[in-house]
Amino acid sequence: STLTHAVVAASSLSIAAYISTISSATYLTFKRYELDHRNPVALVALLAIIPAGYTSVLLLRSFSWLLAPLLAFTAHYAIILGCTAAYRLSPFHPLAQYPGPVLPRITKWYSAYICHRGDLHHWYRELHNQYGDVVRVGPNELSIRDTAAIPAVLDLNGLPKGPFWDNRSDPVVLVGERDVDVHARRRRTWARGLTNAAIKDYMPFIEARARQLMDRLSSIVRDSGEKRREVNLASWLSYFVTDSMGDMAFGGGFELLRDGGDVRGVWQSFENGLQAVTPFAHAPWSIPFIARIPGLTNPKQIATMRAFGKESTIQRLKLGAKRKDLFYYLSGEDQPSRPTLPTMIADGLLAIIAGSDTTSTVLTSVVYFLCKHHDAYKRLQEEIAETFLLEEDPVDSARLGKMTWLNACINEAMRLLPPVPSGSQRTVPVGAGPKIVGEHVIPEQTQVTVHTYSIQRDPRNFAHPDVFLPQRWLAEEREKAALLPHTPAAFFPFSYGPTACAGKHLALLELRVVLCWLFQRFDLAFAAQGVEGDRWEDGLRDFYIARKGKMWVKMSERI
Numbered sequence: 001s002t003l004t005h006a007v008v009a010a011s012s013l014s015i016a017a018y019i020s021t022i023s024s025a026t027y028l029t030f031k032r033y034e035l036d037h038r039n040p041v042a043l044v045a046l047l048a049i050i051p052a053g054y055t056s057v058l059l060l061r062s063f064s065w066l067l068a069p070l071l072a073f074t075a076h077y078a079i080i081l082g083c084t085a086a087y088r089l090s091p092f093h094p095l096a097q098y099p100g101p102v103l104p105r106i107t108k109w110y111s112a113y114i115c116h117r118g119d120l121h122h123w124y125r126e127l128h129n130q131y132g133d134v135v136r137v138g139p140n141e142l143s144i145r146d147t148a149a150i151p152a153v154l155d156l157n158g159l160p161k162g163p164f165w166d167n168r169s170d171p172v173v174l175v176g177e178r179d180v181d182v183h184a185r186r187r188r189t190w191a192r193g194l195t196n197a198a199i200k201d202y203m204p205f206i207e208a209r210a211r212q213l214m215d216r217l218s219s220i221v222r223d224s225g226e227k228r229r230e231v232n233l234a235s236w237l238s239y240f241v242t243d244s245m246g247d248m249a250f251g252g253g254f255e256l257l258r259d260g261g262d263v264r265g266v267w268q269s270f271e272n273g274l275q276a277v278t279p280f281a282h283a284p285w286s287i288p289f290i291a292r293i294p295g296l297t298n299p300k301q302i303a304t305m306r307a308f309g310k311e312s313t314i315q316r317l318k319l320g321a322k323r324k325d326l327f328y329y330l331s332g333e334d335q336p337s338r339p340t341l342p343t344m345i346a347d348g349l350l351a352i353i354a355g356s357d358t359t360s361t362v363l364t365s366v367v368y369f370l371c372k373h374h375d376a377y378k379r380l381q382e383e384i385a386e387t388f389l390l391e392e393d394p395v396d397s398a399r400l401g402k403m404t405w406l407n408a409c410i411n412e413a414m415r416l417l418p419p420v421p422s423g424s425q426r427t428v429p430v431g432a433g434p435k436i437v438g439e440h441v442i443p444e445q446t447q448v449t450v451h452t453y454s455i456q457r458d459p460r461n462f463a464h465p466d467v468f469l470p471q472r473w474l475a476e477e478r479e480k481a482a483l484l485p486h487t488p489a490a491f492f493p494f495s496y497g498p499t500a501c502a503g504k505h506l507a508l509l510e511l512r513v514v515l516c517w518l519f520q521r522f523d524l525a526f527a528a529q530g531v532e533g534d535r536w537e538d539g540l541r542d543f544y545i546a547r548k549g550k551m552w553v554k555m556s557e558r559i
């Protein structure tokens, strides 16, 4: 045919020029239309049919059956990726004025890799130390280390959530709801279930689980026949929080305290699921694809998690409105219209995922810091003795709330090790125009993170920012010790604004009860020097929600 003749007659240079033009046009199409899994026809056409066409051209030019497709596909993808990199590094990119290392400016896969290692919080902090308060951490993403940006970005008039939350779950859970109005509507349900009055009704559940934890730990120490027994306390604190969140979200379900671990593997399926998916949230378009790749996600674990959610919800529904737990509110027992079963399941699972690792990380970090700082430890024991009689269970929330040293220790642990270390991503919506944050102009479609870990450890906000000093939270002592600067506005472990933690008061109650009870009943010290004891914080990983390692402590009973 004429086309065949033209191909055979054309010079190699003009064929190379045609290929470059078509592949560059492919790049522009991707950039213009942001094609993803919802456009399978376009994807196949642009990524497979075009290079297949090149292959036939090369075959006509007497390339072998092996070399022709290899060259064609490599050239096509290399040109698309080359154009992408060139544009992202060019002065024409809207974020060109912002400093940052080269690789993350080219691809988000670099952040995904750091996230996979659990190091995102350290990495962002180092970048801020090197490049300043606003750093380009991705092709279209900025991290900000500036206290003024907390309200500017996170408040009602700030920015909505970013694509980090896309393609995660169906139905979308509250924390991943990017539509501001839909979020506000759904948040009202949670707000009803997490008022101080509602939480009062949960106290018996918390008290029962805290007592079970103390009794389990006591019997471990006693059964050992020795005065002191080594225990991986990090795990036991997790069992407590997970069991009590299970009680509140579904009327039970885990029984990790009873079993002394996760014998059915349900909790592990939650943990692994979160850890596996989080790195891909940095390139959320990839999630629907990776979900189909065998081996990358574990369908058995996902099925375990879903089945657990469904069974627990159905079981709990049978109990009806008699039990006033968090599910009572999430399932709309108090409302004329009720959410669908999948929404109830998703919300229940969210309560457990959002409430468990976060709270148990703070419990473990307070124990960790107190074992490191003997004065602070002794002072807490004294405060407990002044507040509660030795034979009295410390479950009076009014007195717990007034324990200034206990609360200062909790604050200080959350300042140094916020359980959501890198905060939650926001975006400047298309069509909204650029967002002004302080003196920075942030263009449309830019993702923004206000970096909790960096801000809470910034020496401009807190004196000796890397040191555990609970006294900085007590005005008189702060002044006496000249612990300045001190910027409460730079402390936001529960985030800020309309999407801030819904469970803050519940978390604080659990923290106070368990810490007080633990230090009242036991003497604690690191079991051994090394990674799993006095260097526990080094093992804390940032998988959006921090994940902790083991912490072995020697325990003996005081009572």
Ligand code: HEM
Pocket: 174, 175, 176, 187, 190, 350, 351, 352, 354, 355, 356, 358, 359, 362, 418, 419, 420, 423, 424, 425, 493, 494, 495, 498, 499, 500, 501, 502, 503, 504, 506, 507, 508
């Ligand atoms: C010390 C413990 C906790 C910390 C530090 C913490 C921290 C956070 C943070 C930083 C967010 C904001 C996430 C974002 O904007 O993307 C959040 C959201 C949330 N947390 Fe917590 N959390 C804790 C405990 C809990 C507990 C016990 C619950 C119990 C139900 C809970 C429920 C939630 C929910 C439902 C959201 C989503 C709020 C929304 O999107 O409106 N959290 N939490």
